[in-house]
Amino acid sequence: MHALIELKKAGFSYGGGDIFRDVDLHLTKGSFHFLTGPSGSGKTTLMKMCYQALMPTTGTIKVFGKDVRAMDRDDVAIVRRRIGVVHQDCQFLDHLSVAENILLPSQVSGGDVNQDLGNLNQLLKWVSLTDHMNALPPQLSGGERQRAALARAVILSPEVIIADEPTGNLDWEMAQRLLNLLIELNKMGKTVLMATHDMNLIRASRQLVSARVLRIQGKQVHLAGADL
Amino acid sequence: MGNLGGLAGLFAGDKQADRIVPPTGFTARLTGFTAAAMAFLTVFALALSLATGRLADRWSAELAKTSTVRISAPDAQLVAQSNAVMKILETTPGIASARLMTEAEQRALLEPWFGSDLPLENLPIPSLIEVVEQEVGPDMDGLRLRLTAEAPGAVLDDHTRWRRPLAAAAARLRLLGLFSMVLILGATAAMITLAAQAALAANRQVIHVLRLIGARDSYIAKAFVRRFTVRATLGACVGMLIGMVGIFALPAAAEEGAFLTGLGFRGWHWLIPLVIPPIAAFVAFWSTRFAATRSLERMT
Numbered sequence: 001m002h003a004l005i006e007l008k009k010a011g012f013s014y015g016g017g018d019i020f021r022d023v024d025l026h027l028t029k030g031s032f033h034f035l036t037g038p039s040g041s042g043k044t045t046l047m048k049m050c051y052q053a054l055m056p057t058t059g060t061i062k063v064f065g066k067d068v069r070a071m072d073r074d075d076v077a078i079v080r081r082r083i084g085v086v087h088q089d090c091q092f093l094d095h096l097s098v099a100e101n102i103l104l105p106s107q108v109s110g111g112d113v114n115q116d117l118g119n120l121n122q123l124l125k126w127v128s129l130t131d132h133m134n135a136l137p138p139q140l141s142g143g144e145r146q147r148a149a150l151a152r153a154v155i156l157s158p159e160v161i162i163a164d165e166p167t168g169n170l171d172w173e174m175a176q177r178l179l180n181l182l183i184e185l186n187k188m189g190k191t192v193l194m195a196t197h198d199m200n201l202i203r204a205s206r207q208l209v210s211a212r213v214l215r216i217q218g219k220q221v222h223l224a225g226a227d228l
Numbered sequence: 229m230g231n232l233g234g235l236a237g238l239f240a241g242d243k244q245a246d247r248i249v250p251p252t253g254f255t256a257r258l259t260g261f262t263a264a265a266m267a268f269l270t271v272f273a274l275a276l277s278l279a280t281g282r283l284a285d286r287w288s289a290e291l292a293k294t295s296t297v298r299i300s301a302p303d304a305q306l307v308a309q310s311n312a313v314m315k316i317l318e319t320t321p322g323i324a325s326a327r328l329m330t331e332a333e334q335r336a337l338l339e340p341w342f343g344s345d346l347p348l349e350n351l352p353i354p355s356l357i358e359v360v361e362q363e364v365g366p367d368m369d370g371l372r373l374r375l376t377a378e379a380p381g382a383v384l385d386d387h388t389r390w391r392r393p394l395a396a397a398a399a400r401l402r403l404l405g406l407f408s409m410v411l412i413l414g415a416t417a418a419m420i421t422l423a424a425q426a427a428l429a430a431n432r433q434v435i436h437v438l439r440l441i442g443a444r445d446s447y448i449a450k451a452f453v454r455r456f457t458v459r460a461t462l463g464a465c466v467g468m469l470i471g472m473v474g475i476f477a478l479p480a481a482a483e484e485g486a487f488l489t490g491l492g493f494r495g496w497h498w499l500i501p502l503v504i505p506p507i508a509a510f511v512a513f514w515s516t517r518f519a520a521t522r523s524l525e526r527m528t
Contacts, residue, residue: 053440074444081442091437095250107245108443152441 003028004160004191005050010059012045019045020219027193032186032209034202035195037216043195047164051083052076081109084153086163090145092137099133102152109156123151143174150181161185163194167201175201183209249434249451255427259420259456263463266416267504270409271471274500277405279491284398288391297357301381309379310355316374317359322366329356416508417515424456424519435527449520453513460512464505472501
């Protein structure tokens, strides 16, 4: 099947040392991947390469069929509108309200205001943040912030959702709630790549979604087996 | 036209885009203050330039229409030569009138230098004839030849040697005024560029987030350009108004035409300072655009 994001022999070096090398990865439409590995193993680096926050030092990466090295800044901006990213630290603009933050991707891409407001109300209801729409991000709890970040990531209805340790700072119940939202998106046809080091969360997802688990080990990415 | 359209579009406003960049009090005040101060100085440079222009014109016009014939001759010949000169002047085309200055008038002319007790009758004072020219003046070279032939002691002074340096000095002053305005514009552009760069550096995290969610650099730059252009324009309006009030409050030009009291605007010249805010907006637009484009290129 045609890969939306494709890494071939991709590697990344920093300060003279390899973070990882020879990584092959195919994120096909509608797939769900967990990316796991110990802290500092390069999960965030790999994800950043998928949404062009970092360029590979070796190998090639194709996003939506286009080599990332052939993209100029405008191309990257357009591609990022097709990839929703949820960061562990959420990356909000703290002087804007929750609603304004969620609407930002739509606003910067020149979207239809009326349609966006309709989407916003639906999204706020979906992530249970309707009552907090006028709050500022620092006024939210960790779980609320992550849900708001997820809402922002999906407002443009992207084809791919990349979530970098979104449950890292959440309690078990809140982590499951967020995972369920990602699974819901996957069932709607979205491709999901989620980094986590929480094996219990991965095990808990088995009954809900058919996910592949990738493990970064020895500077390479391996498909994890039944040892989970 | 495209750029002017972009400039006009900035003032049309985009409330949502405006909110993307967090308000930064210091750079806002700095930009507004700089634009106001520069507009204020521009009003004065403009007034200086226009005043020197008027002064140059006036000096040239006043001196250009008159000339003087000085007759230095022994006492026995002085009256005869003066009469001969008067006759020549009366028959020369291009001369409106010629008048022999009286002894009292000559004494009045010398009084500031020699005092009122000057024994004029004991001094070999030349006769002076004041000549007023018509719109098209006489042929000065021809007149000089006739005077030399008829009155060897007569010297025609058409004030050229006074007029030229005065007009040159006034033109130089006007040039200095214009040069000052160019310097002020340059300094404004430099200050706004620095303030914009500071604002961009302070908002590095905002820019990072905007890029992550798919904002083009042109969108980010526009948000900063609009903010700085509007601030600079408002500052320039305030500075221009204060400058104009300052010029208006200067003492009115005296009849004697003292230079400083003539500093100001006359008639439609009061409208000229109104171009300062649009020029400030134009300068701010390009300065911020330049700073934003360069800063965003450097930010990875």
